Each structure stands twice: as C-alpha cells, then as structure tokens.
Amino acid sequence: MSKSLDHTNATLHDQRASRRIADVATHIFLSVLAFIWVLPIIWIVAASFNKNTAPYSATFFPTEYTVNNYVALFTERDVLDFPRMFANTFIIAVFTCIISVFFVLIVSFSLSRMRFRFRKIYMNMALILGMFPGIMAVVAIYFILKALGLTNGAVTNIALIIVYSAGSGMGFYIMKGYMDTIPKSLDEAAYLDGCTRWQVFRLIILPISKPMIVYQAIIGFLTPWLDFVLAKAIARTQDNYTVALGLWKMLEKEYIHDWFARFAAGAVCVSIPIVILFIVMQRYYQESMAGSVKG
Template identity: 75%
Template sequence: MRKDTKEQTMTSTAPQQGNGFMHDQRKRRIFGDVVTHVFLAVMAVIWLLPIVWVLLESFNENTAPYQTTFFPRKYTFANYVQLFTDRNVMNFPRMFANTMIIAIFVCLIQLFFVLSVAFCMSRLRFRGRKAFMNIALVLGMFPGIMAVIAIYFILKAFGLTSGGWVILALIIVYSAGSGAGFYVMKGYMDTIPMSLDEAAYLDGCTTWQVFTKITIPICRPMIVYQAIVGFLTPWLDFVMAKAIARTQDNFTVALGLWQMLQKEYINDWYARFAAGAVCVSIPIAILFIVMQRFYQESMSGSVKG
C-alpha cells in the first residue's frame, strides 16, 4: 500500500513540477521582453530628442541661445526665410551651392576611382599587385588629418587656395585618395565568379566591356554604398574645408554652421543655425531614401538571378 501511494504521489507531482517550470520560463521570457522593450524605448528617446529639439529650435521666435525653457514657446518660419534671404552677414545659399557642387563631383569621381581600382585588383593579375594592395592597406591606417598641412602647402604652391579655385581644390582633395579605399568594393567583386568574365572574353568582349556590362551591374549594391560615402565625405567634413577655404564665398555648409556659433553671430544666428542644420540634413535624408530603393531593387534582382 505504501508503495502504491508513493507511486501515486510521484505521478501527481510530476505534472505540477512541469507546469511550474513552464510557468517560470514564461515569466522569465515576459520579463526579458519587457526589459528589452523598455531599454529600446529609452534609447529611442535619447536618439530622437536632439533631432526633435533642433527641429523645434529652428522655428523658435527667440534667436538668442540662452533661454529659460527647453523647448521654444513661440514659433515662426522667419528663421528659414532669413537664412536664405539675409545675405549681408552670411551667404548661406552660396555655401549650400558650394557644398552641393563639391559633393556631386566628388561622389562621381570617387565612384569611378574606387570601381576602377577594385576591378583591377580583383579581376586582373599583374606584377606588383600584392605590393600595391599592402601599401594601400598600410597607408589607410593613418588618419587623413595628418596630411592637412602638407596638402594645404601643395595646393598653395599651385595657386588653388584663393578665389574660385578653392572649390576645385576641395574636389581634388576629397577625390584624390579615394582609389585607395577599394578594399570593400574589391571584396564584393571577389565573390563574382571568374567564369562570367571568361565567358564574356570568349564571346569577344573587351576588358572595358566586361567592366561596364558585367561587373558594374552586379556591383550595384556596393555602388549605392560607395555613392553615399562619396557624397557624405565633403558634405560633412569640417577640418579639410577649414584649412583650405578662407573666405565666406568658398565656405561649405559645415563652415557656415560653425561660423553661426561664433560669439559675434550667435545671438542673432542661433535659431538660424538650427534651421541650417535641418536644411543640411534634407539632402542626406533624400539620398538615403533614394539609394535605399535602388539598393533593395538590386538585391532583389540578384536574388532572383
């Protein structure tokens, strides 16, 4: 009888233990989900708060930097109007146009250089190839800011640091060393089967035709990435532009926004600085949206292929 009661007790407690374990596991999962969502919500607020503040500050009627409230009390669109119409102190439209011209040319030149060098390093075999790759890798470890002084004096020797030549100088500076950053593009090209190139050569294609009609269409996702990087480099750079551009006629938007925060301008231009920051972010947002669509289309096409 005792043996039977023990067996009954064991059989009755086994489901209870199993249910308790499942219940505890469900509690831990719910607790983990709650902690994760709370953490993500806090991080989202921390990330979005500065953006929201700059956006609201750009409509602030009070242009002074020192205020009693965190968010503006009165809003106006005059900051945007004055930013583009008041050109006596700062010619922001000129700075915006300068940056746009530099960014477009640098984007195209960098894209061509990187694609060309990556294609040569990935698909062609020639003497000194590995040595060049090693040298480019070592040089890429040094920050570009180390060469600012040398670059400035070289450009000054050629007379490119004054007048309208400054725009050309900035385009040259941002584009000159772009070919050395070919490693990411080369890594993507290495995944393309060499049999495609060999089949094209058998059909009578030249190296240029293989490059333009086979390699480039397959590399569209990386082309999108490189185009974004090439555009953002001059658009966001401050150090190189500050070293070369000395007058407001040649300023980029980064220098213009920095100038607005100087002590002689900050009381009247603080709210316009926020408006300028919003205007500067608009082309970047448009570029990301457009390029993301092309990236998704190219990736879906490659999967179908």
C-alpha cells in the same frame, strides 16, 4: 505520469514568463535609447523655429515659434551668404560622389580581376596608409594646392573636389572584397563569348555590384558634405565656404546672439539632402540586393 506532465507544464509556463519579462525589458531599454537618440533632433528642429534668436533660454523648448529664421537664412545674405555656401557644398559633394565611385570601381576591378606586378605591395601600402588619419596631411595638401594656385577664387571648389576625390581610390577594400565574391566563371564565359574586359566590367560586374556602388555613393557624398577640417584649411574666404564652415561661423561670438536660431535652421536644412539620399538609395539598395540574390 501526471506529475511529470505537471512539472513539464510548469517549466514551459516559467520559460514563457521569463521570455515575456526579457521581451518587456528589451523593449523598455530600446525605447529609452530611441528617446535619447531622437531628443536632440527634436530639440534642434524646435530651436530652428524659436522666435528668440539668442542661444540661451529659460525653457528647454521654445515658448514662441516663427518661420522667420528660415526666411532670413536664405534672404538676408549680406553678412553670411548661406545659399551660396549650400550651393558650393552641393556641387562639391555631387562631383566628388561621381568621381570617387568611378575611381573605387576601376581600382577594385583591377585588383580583384587582374594580376600584375606590385599588386600585393600596393594593397599593403594602401592598408598601411589607411591606418593614419587624413588630418595629418592637411598642411601638406594646403601648401601643394597653394603652389598650384588653387586656394584663391572660384578654383577653390575645384581644389576641394580634387582633394576629396583623389584619395578615394585608396578605399577600395570593401568594394574589392565584394567583387571577389562574384564568381570568375561569369567573366570567363563572357570572354569566351567575345566580350572585352570593359564589357565584362560594364555588363557583368557593375550590375551585380550595385549594393556596393550605392554604399560608395553615400560615402562619397557625405564626406565633403560633412567635412570641416579640409574645407577650413583650403577655403579662405566666405565666397568659397561650405555649409560646415557657415554653421561654424554662426556660432562665433559676434554672430551667435543673432544667428543661433538660424544656425539651428541651417542644421535642419543641411540634414535634408542626407535624409533624401538615404531614402532614395535604400530603395535601390534593396532592389539591387534582391537582383544579386536572384542572379
């Protein structure tokens, strides 16, 4: 009896020891990955304060620091007008976010709650078209916008908003899948109480779909904020440049020696709205998830 107890205790001790070793190895591995992930961020932030504006230096981190890169980025606007580029991108991103969320919501609600002819054909076509990269349509989109006179002047921002928003309704699958999980008995009870379809959509579907609305808002904002290809094809002058084009311009050979530190500062400034968006949206996402579970 005592031998069996000793054997059991030894087995438990070995299991605890192996579990501790596995936990230590896992934490070491995750710490290494975290260091690799954070190191470029630390470097770009440090480079944004580098007194040396050239792209090459003898040390990995700067030896002298200054805030002049940020000051010059927003005050010296004769060569590259970064504040204007930042404002252009922010306006485009905000309007695209609002329009894309609305498009995705109405398309998803229609396909989830309504039955009509060609419904399955439309969903299959959207799925097939979604398999092709959007870059394939850049040339066609540019010539269509050029024929409409939307590639010159201030209307270029409107053209970018149209391009980013127009195809957003095709990305309905995630939102529709979420709406499919909402019991249709809620809709039927609302209809019996005299609610219209719009009231069902506004008072029942939207509150429960808040987690997906937050997700779609983040996607709708980040798409124009980070895009380079479409902006490069449509925006032809610096007055209509977005931040992606501005940062790319700073790395050209005639600018890079004087603008590399400002490029790093611009990269940090570009990341700030993204960080704020994720922090704010995460709070609403958690609250909406808790509300949907209670409902």
